[in-house]
Amino acid sequence: MMAAMPDALTPASADDLVAALAFALRFQGRKRVHNADEIMAEIVARRLAEHLSRAGFVVMKRPSEVGAAALGRGFEG
Template identity: 50%
Template sequence: MDARDDLIPASTSDVAEVLMHALCYDGRRRTHDAAELMARLVSERLVAYLERSGFVVMRAPTSNAPDSSRHPHPHPHRR
């Protein structure tokens, strides 16, 4: 199975949030050259532009937290 087989479309709010984080942080370290408000405005404008240009951003589905319990989950599809 190819890693791209389970991709799902990313929501515009997810894309804007990731772009905002990229503008405000360098890895885990906060950058002080970009204010949060400016980062939010820029990320929202970039997302709007990408949508108008026909881009579709895909992302991998979120994975659940690892389970260290030896007991089976009552709903197998939620593992």
Template identity: 60%
Template sequence: MTDDDKRTLRPASAEEIEQSLSFALRYDGRKRVRHADDAMARITAERLVAHLERSGYVLMKRPDARAPSISDNRYSNND
């Protein structure tokens, strides 16, 4: 992580943490894990976030990545 990355970090919201944990409980990479129920994953994520907040943890998040655009295409033939 560069110094620029560190300057742009912000605390992640409880909702962002819940979504990330819930996703991790339901998927292994991009492959769906069939033994984890959606409701159970959501409930588990909510409880984990509540515990982390009570314990004083702060999870930091980078800004969202900028979507690629056609104008950034360095291989275009617009010379």
């Protein structure tokens, strides 16, 4: 059974959301974590992707345009 929700709920501000996400990225539980930038980017991407998946979001991708793969590999035709 789910607990009753308080009547005085209001939308979180963007600043509140940023502060909560920044805290989650700096701490694991109550322990401060220190990582290099590359590692941090991987951690952030993974956490955000996992959260979006749990929240029911679906990210769609368009098919690449004709020749886009070759251009991405440096083709200068």
